[in-house]
Amino acid sequence: MSSSATRLCFLILKERYGEVVASVACCLAKKNYCPLRMLSQDSGLKLDQVKKALCTLIQHNLVTFQQNKKGFIEYVIHAEKVLQQTRFPRYIYCAKTLYGDPAELIIEELLQHGQMTLEKVVQRTIDRLTEAMEGKQNVSSTLVKEKFVNLVQTHFVQRCTSPDGNVENKEVASMPVLSVSPEELYVVPKMELDGFESRKRKRSGEGSEAASKRIKTDESESSESSIFWRVNVSRFHQYLRDQAIVQAVASKIDKNAAEVVRAMLRLSEVKTDEGALVASAMTVTEVFQNLPREFGISKQTIEQYMKLLSEDSSEFVSKVSDSGGGMYVINFKKLITVLCRAHIESAVQERFGSKCFRIFRLLLMKKNLEQKQIEEYAMIPSKEAKELLYRMFEEKFVSLTEVPKTPDHAPSRTFYLFSVNINQVSRMLLERCYQACGNLIIRREHETKENRRLLDKQQRVDAITASMEQSGADPSQKEEIEQMITPPEKAQLTKIKHMTNKIEHSELQLDDTIFILQTYLQYAHMK
Amino acid sequence: MAESANAPVKQEPVDAVNLESRILELCMEFPKGLTDAIIQNSMPQFDAQQRVTAINRLLSTGQVDLLKSSTGLVYKLKDSAAVSKVKGSDHQERLVYQIIEAAENKGIWIRDIRFKSNLLLTQVNKILKNLESKKLIKAVKSVAASKKKVYMLYNLEPDRTVTGGAWYSDQDFESEFVEVLNQQCFKFLEQKAALARDSKADPMAQKNAAYTSSSDVWKYISELGISKVQLSIADIETILDTLIYDGKVERTVVAAAAGGDADAGQLKLYRAISPLIQPTGLMKTPCGVCPVIKDCYEGGAVSPSTCIYMKEWLDY
Numbered sequence: 001m002s003s004s005a006t007r008l009c010f011l012i013l014k015e016r017y018g019e020v021v022a023s024v025a026c027c028l029a030k031k032n033y034c035p036l037r038m039l040s041q042d043s044g045l046k047l048d049q050v051k052k053a054l055c056t057l058i059q060h061n062l063v064t065f066q067q068n069k070k071g072f073i074e075y076v077i078h079a080e081k082v083l084q085q086t087r088f089p090r091y092i093y094c095a096k097t098l099y100g101d102p103a104e105l106i107i108e109e110l111l112q113h114g115q116m117t118l119e120k121v122v123q124r125t126i127d128r129l130t131e132a133m134e135g136k137q138n139v140s141s142t143l144v145k146e147k148f149v150n151l152v153q154t155h156f157v158q159r160c161t162s163p164d165g166n167v168e169n170k171e172v173a174s175m176p177v178l179s180v181s182p183e184e185l186y187v188v189p190k191m192e193l194d195g196f197e198s199r200k201r202k203r204s205g206e207g208s209e210a211a212s213k214r215i216k217t218d219e220s221e222s223s224e225s226s227i228f229w230r231v232n233v234s235r236f237h238q239y240l241r242d243q244a245i246v247q248a249v250a251s252k253i254d255k256n257a258a259e260v261v262r263a264m265l266r267l268s269e270v271k272t273d274e275g276a277l278v279a280s281a282m283t284v285t286e287v288f289q290n291l292p293r294e295f296g297i298s299k300q301t302i303e304q305y306m307k308l309l310s311e312d313s314s315e316f317v318s319k320v321s322d323s324g325g326g327m328y329v330i331n332f333k334k335l336i337t338v339l340c341r342a343h344i345e346s347a348v349q350e351r352f353g354s355k356c357f358r359i360f361r362l363l364l365m366k367k368n369l370e371q372k373q374i375e376e377y378a379m380i381p382s383k384e385a386k387e388l389l390y391r392m393f394e395e396k397f398v399s400l401t402e403v404p405k406t407p408d409h410a411p412s413r414t415f416y417l418f419s420v421n422i423n424q425v426s427r428m429l430l431e432r433c434y435q436a437c438g439n440l441i442i443r444r445e446h447e448t449k450e451n452r453r454l455l456d457k458q459q460r461v462d463a464i465t466a467s468m469e470q471s472g473a474d475p476s477q478k479e480e481i482e483q484m485i486t487p488p489e490k491a492q493l494t495k496i497k498h499m500t501n502k503i504e505h506s507e508l509q510l511d512d513t514i515f516i517l518q519t520y521l522q523y524a525h526m527k
Numbered sequence: 528m529a530e531s532a533n534a535p536v537k538q539e540p541v542d543a544v545n546l547e548s549r550i551l552e553l554c555m556e557f558p559k560g561l562t563d564a565i566i567q568n569s570m571p572q573f574d575a576q577q578r579v580t581a582i583n584r585l586l587s588t589g590q591v592d593l594l595k596s597s598t599g600l601v602y603k604l605k606d607s608a609a610v611s612k613v614k615g616s617d618h619q620e621r622l623v624y625q626i627i628e629a630a631e632n633k634g635i636w637i638r639d640i641r642f643k644s645n646l647l648l649t650q651v652n653k654i655l656k657n658l659e660s661k662k663l664i665k666a667v668k669s670v671a672a673s674k675k676k677v678y679m680l681y682n683l684e685p686d687r688t689v690t691g692g693a694w695y696s697d698q699d700f701e702s703e704f705v706e707v708l709n710q711q712c713f714k715f716l717e718q719k720a721a722l723a724r725d726s727k728a729d730p731m732a733q734k735n736a737a738y739t740s741s742s743d744v745w746k747y748i749s750e751l752g753i754s755k756v757q758l759s760i761a762d763i764e765t766i767l768d769t770l771i772y773d774g775k776v777e778r779t780v781v782a783a784a785a786g787g788d789a790d791a792g793q794l795k796l797y798r799a800i801s802p803l804i805q806p807t808g809l810m811k812t813p814c815g816v817c818p819v820i821k822d823c824y825e826g827g828a829v830s831p832s833t834c835i836y837m838k839e840w841l842d843y
Contacts, residue, residue: 248803256730304731313777314803343807345774350810354773362772379709379769381700429809436814439823439831446832447841499841509808516807 001029001079004434009082011441016085017056020045024053028063028077035072060114061160061230080518084233086437087511091236095156098239102147105129107156107231115160115228118148118188152188155235155274159185160228189227234274241519242269245335248342249316253308256297260305261316263290264330277333277526283324314338333523337422340520343513344425348397355380356388360420363398368417389418397425423524430517437510444503451496458493461485546573546581551604554591560601589621619646623654627664627678632686634667634677694762707753708766713775715739715747716799738779738796741767767797775799813840 001009006029013022027043028034034042040050054075057063062082065075088111096104105125110116122144129144151157161178242265250258267290268279284306288299297305306328309316315334321327341364349357358378363369366377375385392398403415448455464481485493549570554561566578573581582602585591592603626643627635641651655678658664666676667685677689694701716739723736745763748754770776777800780793809815813836814823823829831837 251805252801252803254730301729304729308730308734313800339804342803346804346807347810347815350806351816357774358769358772361774365772377768378772379694379702379705379765381702384702432814432820433809435820435823436809436812439814439834439837440812442825442831443834443837443841502841506808506812509811512808514808 002431002434004431004438005079005083006030008434008438008441009079011438012082012085015441015445017053017060020049021053021056024050025057025062025077025082028075029079033066033068033074033076035074039075081233083434083514086507087233087236087515089508090240090511091231091233094236094239095151098154098156099147099150101132102129102144103151106144106148106151110157110229110231115230117226117228118145121229122148149188152186152229155186155232156239157229158232158235159187160230162226162228237515237519238269238274240515241332241336244339244516245316245330245332248314248335248339249309252312252314253305256295256301257305257309257316259291259295259297260287260302261309261330263287263292264317264328266290268330275526277331277523279330279332281320281327281329284326284328285324287328333526336516336520336523339516340426341422343516344422344429347429347513348392351395352388352392352397355384356392359385359388360392360397363418363420364422368401368419370415370417374418393418396428399424423521426517426520430514430521433510433514433517437507437514440503440507440510444500447496447499447503451492454489454492455496457489458485542573543577543581546570546577547585550581550585550602551590554602554604558604560594560596560603562599562601619644619650620654620657622646623651624658624663627658628680630677630679632679632683632689634669634679634685634689636675636677640678704754705766705769708748708763709769709773711748711751711753712744712763712766713770713773713799715744716770716776716797720799734798737798739798741795741797744797764795767795770797774802813837 006026009029010022010026013025023043024039024045027039031038031042036047036050036054039054040047043050045053054063057077058065061078063075063077065073068074091111092104092108095107102125105128106121109121109124109128113120122141125144126141148157159180161180163176163178242262245265246258246262249261264279264282264287267282267286271280271282272278284299284303287306288302291297291302303326306317306319306326310319310328315331315338317328317330319326320329345357345361345364348360352360355378359374359380362374362378366373369377371386371389372382374380374389375382378385380388389398393400397420398418399421401417401419402409403417404410405413405415461481461484465478468478468481550561550566553566553569557565563578570578582591582593585602586593590604594601594603622644623640623646626640629635637651637655640655641648644651646654655664655666659666662681664678665681666678667689669675669677669689679685694705716737719739720737723733726733726736728736741764742760744767745758745760748758748763767776767778771778776797779796779798781796782793807815813834814820817823817834817836819829823831823834825831
């Protein structure tokens with residue numbers, strides 16, 4: 001893992017779980033596999049602290065453990081999952097747009113707690129929903145549960161691994177074996193739903209501690225309620241990827257084409273395996289049937305759009321055969337490569353200007369070019385072209401190959417070919433993104449620290465006014481308290497708020513780039 | 528001919544003139560070179576001595592050239608125009624003139640003249656100056672290397688490779704001119720695309736309506752009258768290519784209708800396209816465009832918490 005990624009991991013964990021957890025995680029990240037004692041030694045923390053930190057990390061699915069050959073228990077941190085923590089708001093937003101407010105809260109709760117039982121999730125969601133509606137409306141648990149089941153069925157939420165109950169010799173095994181069968185991964189047991197209901201009824205009915213305890217010790221019920229759930233991030237990534245593709249189509253062609261692609265992607269969700277690089281083939285008729293009626297696009301128009309999409313230079317869809325009126329596929333790998341290229345090009349455009357952008361795209365199109373050819377094709381005067389090209393070369397956006405005519409590598413008898421290596425550039429940009437993201441977090445912390453006193457004051461005033469409101473105090477008294485914050489202080493507060501918002505907003509935008517680059521690199525490995 | 532053969536010896540001067548003109552005629556018949564044997568065969572009545580004097584006279588007056596070939600010595604007719612131009616000049620001057628003439632409108636570099644003529648640099652310089660003052664040749668600066676001068680005949684139009692074509696004036700690349708053309712071409716294509724979008728036709732027709740052939744663009748640019756020089760369709764195509772590299776335009780090639788204005792039965796069509804994405808997220812943060820990001824770390828001279836770019840951005 002690179003230093004900028006480690007730094008970002010540390011910053012993210014520090015912000016969310018505190019310094020101790022962050023330093024334990026960083027020690028772990030440097031070691032790859034590490035047993036508990038060594039970890040405590042390296043980090044200079046007490047064994048107890050390290051244990052607690054590891055518990056937190058395991059709870060949030062960031063650390064797993066395994067037994068090595070010599071019988072040690074080793075811990076592994078999944079740094080990519082730590083980095084994904086900045087993407088949480090986007091997951092929550094996805095759930096909201098797909099399944100509405102209850103789903104949003106379900107995902108939020110699950111993300112905040114890492115792993116949770118169904119019962120707890122539903123309970124907390126109901127509490128928060130009621131709170132949001134200020135008790136005006138009663139939220140039914142069936143609705144929330146329905147949403148939860150929806151999320152599980154669409155694979156957005158999955159079961160956590162749990163200790164295997166069949167392991168008999170618990171004395172021998174020094175470590176619980178965590179596993180979950182693939183069939184059960186996305187299945188909500190019927191008992192879980194009903195059991196929860198009956199338990200709740202009993203508890204509310206009797207209201208005694210003993211009763212609930214009795215139920216918990218009950219054989220079947222206790223085993224069911226030990227099922228924990230977590231968010232399946234790769235499913236969310238799949239959704240985000242599809243969103244990015246739809247957006248690109250909308251921008252390049254038009255809204256209707258985007259709808260056609262959206263329908264195709266929705267179809268492929270059902271038909272294609274998770275992690276497949278190419279969606280399974282589908283016919284025009286299938287797409288037509290899947291398209292919502294309200295768009296009013298006729299089948300002929302869809303056929304035209306299909307042709308348009310497949311003839312586009314980005315090749316959004318490709319035709320694989322003529323059977324069934326034309327079978328079409330969406331090649332995710334190709335599309336993500338195109339998108340990644342677009343993001344890199346945009347970075348060049350913004351950083352170096354449009355002339356460099358021209359040279360960069362020229363190199364991408366023509367692969368290897370000599371200096372002179374670049375000048376001619378791009379129609380940029382030689383002196384300027386040299387300057388621009390060398391600037392990009394200096395910042396490693398462009399690479400150089402030497403092709404000597406003679407074995408002595410004499411410069412006068414050597415061809416110097418410039419080219420662009422997309423893979424390398426995207427790695428470099430990803431590093432830059434991690435660094436930028438870290439910088440933004442540091443800046444945000446810095447701004448809050450600078451204005452700590454003021455923010456604390458506001459918090460106190462808010463707390464006092466809130467309590468006064470509850471006790472029904474005189475409005476004039478309330479005003480008096482509120483006036484404790486002077487107008488310049490108020491101005492400063494709005495400014496801070498504006499700044500933090502701006503930083504948080506760009507963190508999310510930054511994640512957009514990070515996501516595309518990560519997905520591209522992931523797919524590039526999959527071949 | 529028969530008369531001259533029968534003529535008595537006293538008419539020798541007339542014969543000598545006759546012989547010279549006959550040789551010139553023969554030279555015209557054999558443009559590849561005239562050997563002594565041919566002259567002897569066609570005019571057996573003259574003896575060797577007479578032939579030698581005649582040829583010597585022709586050579587000294589510069590009407591024929593004596594050249595060495597694989598078959599021996601041959602005589603060739605000298606270019607009369609060249610002769611008239613370099614009249615009154617010496618051998619060396621004539622030689623240099625011929626070398627320059629052979630280079631045609633590509634021109635020739637002074638060093639190459641020296642190698643070909645085997646003359647000294649000072650001599651060549653002097654001769655070139657002479658020829659230049661007589662307006663027989665001219666020096667043209669090449670765009671390939673600004674210091675390199677090439678020489679060619681005065682009346683010739685320099686080749687594209689020397690002048691750089693329409694994009695150069697006095698060895699300077701007219702980047703502004705190219706920029707203006709680039710913008711105008713794009714404007715034209717974009718208008719066309721906008722018209723196609725507003726036409727409310729079906730998507731395929733919209734796409735096809737947005738396509739414009741390079742000759743149409745050329746006509747539009749010519750009518751605008753931005754350019755003082757006459758541009759060719761190929762020139763416009765190079766401009767359109769830069770738009771492709773800019774990611775603003777797409778090109779497709781279709782088979783042209785018979786008798787179309789495109790060459791090789793192909794028609795190049797261009798259309799304006801919209802970008803795939805908005806500017807990427809990284810570039811919306813100050814760090815994306817930061818010139819000193821390499822030196823940026825906590826506690827360093829440049830650090831995120833003291834960053835002035837960040838401050839400006841946040842205050843904005």
